[in-house]
Amino acid sequence: MMCSKIGLSSVVSGYGRVRIVDGVSTEVAPGEIVAVIGRNGVGKTTLMKTLIGEVPVKSGEIRLNGRDIGGLTAPRRARLGIGYVPQGRGIFSRLSVAANLGLGVGVGDAARSNFDRVFEFFPILEKRLQQPAGSMSGGEQQQLAIARILVGNPQVMLLDEPSEGIQPSIVQEIGRTIRRLRDQQDLTIIIVEQNLSLIQAVADRCLVMDRGRIIAEVRPDALNDPALAKEYLAI
Amino acid sequence: MDLAGQLTSYLYQYFDNATFLILAALGLILIYGMMGVINMAHGELMMIGAYVATYSYHAGLPIPLAVLCAGIAAGLAGIVMELLIVRHFYNQLLSSLVVTWGLSLVLSQGALLILGPSTLNMPTPLGSFSVGGFSFGVYRMAMTVVAVLLMAGIWILLRWTRFGNQAQATIENPRMAAALGIDTRWIYTTTFAIGAALGGVAGGMLAMTTAVSPFFGQGYTAVAFITVVLGGGANALVGLAVAAGYLSGVQTLLSVMVNQYLGYVSLFAAAFVALLVMPSGISDFLERRRSRKVQR
Ligand SMILES: Nc1ncnc2c1ncn2[C@@H]1O[C@H](COP(=O)(O)OP(=O)(O)OP(=O)(O)O)[C@@H](O)[C@H]1O
Numbered sequence: 001m002m003c004s005k006i007g008l009s010s011v012v013s014g015y016g017r018v019r020i021v022d023g024v025s026t027e028v029a030p031g032e033i034v035a036v037i038g039r040n041g042v043g044k045t046t047l048m049k050t051l052i053g054e055v056p057v058k059s060g061e062i063r064l065n066g067r068d069i070g071g072l073t074a075p076r077r078a079r080l081g082i083g084y085v086p087q088g089r090g091i092f093s094r095l096s097v098a099a100n101l102g103l104g105v106g107v108g109d110a111a112r113s114n115f116d117r118v119f120e121f122f123p124i125l126e127k128r129l130q131q132p133a134g135s136m137s138g139g140e141q142q143q144l145a146i147a148r149i150l151v152g153n154p155q156v157m158l159l160d161e162p163s164e165g166i167q168p169s170i171v172q173e174i175g176r177t178i179r180r181l182r183d184q185q186d187l188t189i190i191i192v193e194q195n196l197s198l199i200q201a202v203a204d205r206c207l208v209m210d211r212g213r214i215i216a217e218v219r220p221d222a223l224n225d226p227a228l229a230k231e232y233l234a235i
Numbered sequence: 236m237d238l239a240g241q242l243t244s245y246l247y248q249y250f251d252n253a254t255f256l257i258l259a260a261l262g263l264i265l266i267y268g269m270m271g272v273i274n275m276a277h278g279e280l281m282m283i284g285a286y287v288a289t290y291s292y293h294a295g296l297p298i299p300l301a302v303l304c305a306g307i308a309a310g311l312a313g314i315v316m317e318l319l320i321v322r323h324f325y326n327q328l329l330s331s332l333v334v335t336w337g338l339s340l341v342l343s344q345g346a347l348l349i350l351g352p353s354t355l356n357m358p359t360p361l362g363s364f365s366v367g368g369f370s371f372g373v374y375r376m377a378m379t380v381v382a383v384l385l386m387a388g389i390w391i392l393l394r395w396t397r398f399g400n401q402a403q404a405t406i407e408n409p410r411m412a413a414a415l416g417i418d419t420r421w422i423y424t425t426t427f428a429i430g431a432a433l434g435g436v437a438g439g440m441l442a443m444t445t446a447v448s449p450f451f452g453q454g455y456t457a458v459a460f461i462t463v464v465l466g467g468g469a470n471a472l473v474g475l476a477v478a479a480g481y482l483s484g485v486q487t488l489l490s491v492m493v494n495q496y497l498g499y500v501s502l503f504a505a506a507f508v509a510l511l512v513m514p515s516g517i518s519d520f521l522e523r524r525r526s527r528k529v530q531r
């Protein structure tokens with residue numbers, strides 16, 4: 001177990017007194033891409049927010065490289081190398097693309113931040129640096145949100161529904177980029193997704209979430225079974 | 236009557252009134268725009284600045300340094316205020332109003348207890364010149380220049396520095412900012428301190444034009460408040476400049492045509508009318524018009 005990149009033991013969290021994430025345990029190996037799937041409102045986003053530190057852990061442990069980080073604030077977790085791309089992208093719409101990217105240096109070790117790496121993966125952003133980020137299309141904003149994390153030096157990337165509201169061709173491109181990122185940057189990735197083709201394009205395995213718990217683990221190709229897909233995905 | 240002198244006098248009054256509004260409101264609108272809090276104790280931060288400037292001047296410091304000390308003292312007071320009290324009321328406009336209003340009473344009454352009711356004075360520096368029988372204070376014009384420089388400084392800070400980007404990100408989406416490693420608490424505290432320091436600098440400069448007493452700040456809080464409400468939070472600097480320009484125009488006109496008192500009262504009437512047209516303030520109004528244009 002010591003070799004897992006990020007590990008959760010009986011993590012419970014929620015808003016106020018309500019338990020939304022209700023005892024999640026799992027281990028994610030270095031360089032693994034794990035998809036978290038499940039119907040609407042089962043707590044997938046809340047799980048991601050708990051991992052980055054936006055929602056406090058009520059009980060249980062979150063480990064990064066074996067160290068419990070569950071009590072740390074979000075900025076400190078970011079500096080340890082957790083990059084978060086939230087549902088809805090979290091772009092600062094009034095700032096320029098360049099300024100948005102510049103804010104990514106806080107992810108991971110700032111001394112190893114790198115802009116060139118980003119333009120290699122997302123060439124369109126280089127042409128848009130001075131544009132207000134809010135004026136870009138949804139797909140471009142999604143790429144910016146991922147690129148922004150990458151400017152820093154992340155070890156773990158948390159992606160919450162990157163395909164939401166984006167046209168299929170761009171989703172495919174994002175899928176290819178995610179795989180390349182894992183292969184070339186040694187990233188460990190946890191991705192919440194509903195889009196079957198994106199899940200199958202990137203994930204090594206899928207954790208199925210229901211009412212705050214992980215109720216099953218399946219291989220991505222198992223979702224080819226329409227009955228299973230219908231049960232596990234919100235469509 | 237001498238036309239040149241008359242016109243110069245109108246212009247002088249216009250800029251003087253606008254400067255007064257900008258100095259009183261700059262720190263306040265910065266804090267409001269960034270954190271959704273109106274600090275009713277801003278006038279008391281100005282009062283602290285006024286006292287510190289006066290005491291340091293009488294202790295022998297040159298005027299610019301005395302004003303700098305005023306800013307530093309008010310900035311430090313702002314840090315304490317933010318850490319102990321204001322931090323718990325971000326984006327709660329009403330609660331923040333009540334709490335900081337209480338704080339302003341505590342500070343002014345505290346100053347009364349400690350420093351006594353007598354007023355202090357500083358001479359107005361830089362002398363005056365005259366045009367066609369009208370006399371104009373050079374110092375007042377210097378204040379206008381400083382007010383413009385302070386606004387430019389804040390603009391540069393927000394637009395061109397790393398701190399400014401982090402601060403703008405924090406206003407727009409504090410959670411996302413935190414998730415990117417930005418220490419949002421530090422950003423809030425620092426911004427509040429900068430706003431407070433601006434109040435201190437304003438107080439220090441105004442101390443050379445009027446008597447300093449424990450209730451020095453109260454005359455400013457009301458006008459600063461309406462300037463900020465009219466200016467709005469969306470783009471604080473633009474809002475402030477336009478609000479101050481407009482309010483000062485109305486005030487100057489009525490002061491000249493009727494009397495000073497009516498000029499002062501007209502500030503509130505003018506703000507009232509403008510807010511009927513633009514309920515969420517000038518900068519918000521401009522922002523929306525601009526984004527409508529972009530969409531077309
Ligand atoms: N800020 C909040 N305060 C209180 N309850 C919340 C908050 N955010 C989400 N919830 C509740 O928590 C539950 C889980 O929400 P969450 O956003 O984690 O679900 P999800 O699995 O991401 O859903 P979706 O697929 O629609 O994105 C829902 O019942 C939701 O109403």
Ligand SMILES: [Mg+2]
Nearest residue numbers: 044045046087
């Ligand atoms: Mg969600």
